[in-house]
Amino acid sequence: MTTAVLSKLRESVRAAWQVVRGVVGENAYERYLEHHRRHHPGEEPMGEREFWRRHVDRQDATPGSRCC
Secondary structure, three states, X not given: OOHHHHHHHHHHHHHHHHXXXXXXXXXXXXXXXXXXXXXXXXXXOOOHHXXXXXXXXXXXXXXXXXXX
């Protein structure tokens, strides 16, 4: 394979991986940080550990339509 084809393949795999991360919620902390930067400048964001703790607690308290 040529370098251009391999490069395009890598880009496609990276894009697909980002979609998968979004679907399973793995990128929630990154989205939180981006939101925090835009809407709460100058304030310290939650650390990743605290974010995930609150995220899981919120899901447990309001399960909505998730299957499990």
